[in-house]
Amino acid sequence: MARVYLDANATTPLDPRVREEMLPWLGCGNASSPHLEGRVARDAIDRARDSVAALIGAAAKEVVFTSGATEANAIALLGAVRAAGARRAYCTAVEHPSVLRTLLAVPGLDVVECPVDAAGVALLPEALTESVGVVSVMLANNETGSVQPVSDFARLARDAGAVMHTDAVQACGKIEVDVAKLGVDLLACSAHKMHGPKGAGALWVRSGVELAPLYSGGEHERGLRPGTENVAAIVGFGAAARFALAGLGARRTRWENLSVVFLEALRAGLPDTAVHLAPVRIANTFSLTFPDVEGEAVLLGLDLEGFAVATGSACSSGAAEPSHVLRAMGLGRDGAERSVRVSMHADTSASDVTRCVAALVRVVKGLRALSG
Amino acid sequence: MARVYLDANATTPLDPRVREEMLPWLGCGNASSPHLEGRVARDAIDRARDSVAALIGAAAKEVVFTSGATEANAIALLGAVRAAGARRAYCTAVEHPSVLRTLLAVPGLDVVECPVDAAGVALLPEALTESVGVVSVMLANNETGSVQPVSDFARLARDAGAVMHTDAVQACGKIEVDVAKLGVDLLACSAHKMHGPKGAGALWVRSGVELAPLYSGGEHERGLRPGTENVAAIVGFGAAARFALAGLGARRTRWENLSVVFLEALRAGLPDTAVHLAPVRIANTFSLTFPDVEGEAVLLGLDLEGFAVATGSACSSGAAEPSHVLRAMGLGRDGAERSVRVSMHADTSASDVTRCVAALVRVVKGLRALSG
Numbered sequence: 088m089a090r091v092y093l094d095a096n097a098t099t100p101l102d103p104r105v106r107e108e109m110l111p112w113l114g115c116g117n118a119s120s121p122h123l124e125g126r127v128a129r130d131a132i133d134r135a136r137d138s139v140a141a142l143i144g145a146a147a148k149e150v151v152f153t154s155g156a157t158e159a160n161a162i163a164l165l166g167a168v169r170a171a172g173a174r175r176a177y178c179t180a181v182e183h184p185s186v187l188r189t190l191l192a193v194p195g196l197d198v199v200e201c202p203v204d205a206a207g208v209a210l211l212p213e214a215l216t217e218s219v220g221v222v223s224v225m226l227a228n229n230e231t232g233s234v235q236p237v238s239d240f241a242r243l244a245r246d247a248g249a250v251m252h253t254d255a256v257q258a259c260g261k262i263e264v265d266v267a268k269l270g271v272d273l274l275a276c277s278a279h280k281m282h283g284p285k286g287a288g289a290l291w292v293r294s295g296v297e298l299a300p301l302y303s304g305g306e307h308e309r310g311l312r313p314g315t316e317n318v319a320a321i322v323g324f325g326a327a328a329r330f331a332l333a334g335l336g337a338r339r340t341r342w343e344n345l346s347v348v349f350l351e352a353l354r355a356g357l358p359d360t361a362v363h364l365a366p367v368r369i370a371n372t373f374s375l376t377f378p379d380v381e382g383e384a385v386l387l388g389l390d391l392e393g394f395a396v397a398t399g400s401a402c403s404s405g406a407a408e409p410s411h412v413l414r415a416m417g418l419g420r421d422g423a424e425r426s427v428r429v430s431m432h433a434d435t436s437a438s439d440v441t442r443c444v445a446a447l448v449r450v451v452k453g454l455r456a457l458s459g
Numbered sequence: 460m461a462r463v464y465l466d467a468n469a470t471t472p473l474d475p476r477v478r479e480e481m482l483p484w485l486g487c488g489n490a491s492s493p494h495l496e497g498r499v500a501r502d503a504i505d506r507a508r509d510s511v512a513a514l515i516g517a518a519a520k521e522v523v524f525t526s527g528a529t530e531a532n533a534i535a536l537l538g539a540v541r542a543a544g545a546r547r548a549y550c551t552a553v554e555h556p557s558v559l560r561t562l563l564a565v566p567g568l569d570v571v572e573c574p575v576d577a578a579g580v581a582l583l584p585e586a587l588t589e590s591v592g593v594v595s596v597m598l599a600n601n602e603t604g605s606v607q608p609v610s611d612f613a614r615l616a617r618d619a620g621a622v623m624h625t626d627a628v629q630a631c632g633k634i635e636v637d638v639a640k641l642g643v644d645l646l647a648c649s650a651h652k653m654h655g656p657k658g659a660g661a662l663w664v665r666s667g668v669e670l671a672p673l674y675s676g677g678e679h680e681r682g683l684r685p686g687t688e689n690v691a692a693i694v695g696f697g698a699a700a701r702f703a704l705a706g707l708g709a710r711r712t713r714w715e716n717l718s719v720v721f722l723e724a725l726r727a728g729l730p731d732t733a734v735h736l737a738p739v740r741i742a743n744t745f746s747l748t749f750p751d752v753e754g755e756a757v758l759l760g761l762d763l764e765g766f767a768v769a770t771g772s773a774c775s776s777g778a779a780e781p782s783h784v785l786r787a788m789g790l791g792r793d794g795a796e797r798s799v800r801v802s803m804h805a806d807t808s809a810s811d812v813t814r815c816v817a818a819l820v821r822v823v824k825g826l827r828a829l830s831g
């Protein structure tokens with residue numbers, strides 16, 4: 088029996104069409120070289136830039152390619168904090184570690200974490216004080232799929248004169264994302280979360296927003312991301328963005344239909360499982376908490392049965408600390424440790440979902456029998 | 460007639476064997492995931508780490524994978540400056556922009572640039588003052604191929620209590636590199652300069668050397684380089700390092716033989732060309748200065764004839780400023796602008812070299828006829 092991969096929020100399978108587009112570029116010229124080999128590489132990057140810009144409703148010249156979203160978040164946040172000399176930053180308590188830890192590590196920066204409700208949605212304050220220089224609110228949460236009120240935060244940030252960043256890694260390629268409608272100044276996204284390759288991310292920088300680069304070198308990516316471009320990965324990102332944009336409606340419908348299948352089967356098989364469903368959410372993600380079994384044990388049991396899922400965020404899976412996202416939603420340490428994330432990708436089928444729930448029921452009941 | 464690529468110091472063609480090893484990993488799991496898909500990706504990264512470590516005589520656990528050498532240099536230099544609170548750094552005037560500009564951009568850091576002789580070799584000072592916290596000397600220069608006395612600088616750095624970094628991008632895979640013999644604390648290298656893919660570099664960090672990370676996120680690469688690993692590129696780096704180590708002697712002999720062919724043909728056809736040959740050099744690189752024609756015009760003329768070469772460093776090719784390396788060697792602005800770099804790769808043939816020189820003679824004579 089083929090394995091079933093349901094950990095799309097950690098990374099997605101590479102779309103075979105994206106792979107085909109990447110292959111000719113694996114050994115190409117240096118895009119900074121003025122000779123033919125360099126110029127064709129430069130052209131390929133420019134075409135990819137158009138595709139990524141189209142996915143988020145932006146102008147191509149405002150898109151900066153990076154090696155991934157963690158780096159894009161760092162360029163955005165440290166770049167804005169340093170350029171503005173910001174002394175205070177505002178974010179939510181459920182940001183990805185690449186946002187939260189990066190802000191918390193800045194010497195002398197006062198970081199205010201906005202609390203969230205039980206569904207994981209950030210509680211909008213009435214206003215932001217003018218001492219806030221940078222605001223960062225993720226568009227969709229990686230652990231729960233909750234969609235945050237980013238445009239509302241962007242309005243508050245504008246009123247306070249702060250730079251507004253959104254980590255849109257889990258939203259781009261899954262729901263419509265439009266930088267103008269969001270009203271943000273900066274937006275980060277990643278290829279490998281939308282069936283593109285690892286090794287390519289992007290930061291959108293609204294014209295006129297000042298960022299101090301993390302480090303220097305050549306004048307690549309307007310000086311904001313020096314270093315020889317990974318042309319093949321960037322070409323793959325462009326292709327993935329194009330396919331994601333074309334398939335956005337179909338993906339959404341598929342996930343909404345499969346959500347019904349998943350949740351009905353789960354409620355029938357394991358009725359005491361808590362499912363963290365935000366009112367507005369990405370329908371590919373299920374965050375589950377069991378009353379009495381460890382998430383880690385469930386993950387390993389499912390792995391043995393041929394199913395790949397996650398506990399907490401992908402980046403901290405295997406780490407000792409239970410999810411800061413679930414803790415911020417009010418779960419105790421025990422609850423956070425008894426949680427599992429199932430996340431579907433663009434090709435997840437009804438059979439994948441029903442087989443996964445059946446395995447989940449077997450594994451959880453098996454663990455209960457062992458312990459009880 | 461097939462094009463002849465002689466710009467290997469900008470980027471090398473991907474070795475077909477490296478490509479084959481990469482392909483299975485283009486769409487793999489996230490190496491931080493504890494399930495099977497994640498574990499096999501982690502194992503692939505660990506095997507690559509062994510291969511890169513072997514190339515530089517290091518322990519695998521001391522190798523940190525990055526997205527490229529520009530980033531590796533930044534992690535080394537900014538990491539060491541910040542961890543040590545260094546107020547003064549020492550480097551050569553011919554460092555790559557990713558070293559020189561990164562150091563010069565640190566607020567409050569006094570950067571002392573060591574002069575070089577006419578062949579581009581750094582002039583070793585008698586001692587370094589104890590106020591120097593960080594020293595950075597490249598192992599081989601990207602524009603001239605000159606090999607620098609890194610182990611001598613490392614001794615001075617040790618005496619002064621400074622952290623010693625070497626940018627070994629143009630040396631690794633071309634000559635023997637051994638971190639113990641060099642006596643350095645930090646070493647940066649890159650896959651795509653040794654017939655590996657773009658998108659993977661490495662920083663070797665001697666055990667016990669403290670570095671402050673550029674930014675935070677997951678605990679990837681011991682926290683020094685957070686972000687989902689580009690598994691395919693890292694696997695390709697490992698393969699390229701393995702093939703480079705096995706082929707080191709053969710590459711060297713090939714380049715030494717082809718150097719004789721190149722220089723004899725050049726002296727016969729264009730006897731007034733200055734060739735910048737350091738006493739100890741990487742034999743793949745020729746830095747040429749013509750008395751009367753612009754390097755840019757020669758590059759474009761060769762490009763039209765089917766040959767890819769460079770002016771100045773790859774990263775600043777196309778930029779307005781003439782090479783800071785040639786200027787530091789005593790060439791005037793005119794001389795630096797009348798220069799071209801030809802750099803051979805592991806598969807460059809005698810026919811490539813003789814055809815290139817013949818084209819060079821035609822192009823230079825043609826330009827002279829036009830202007831005179």
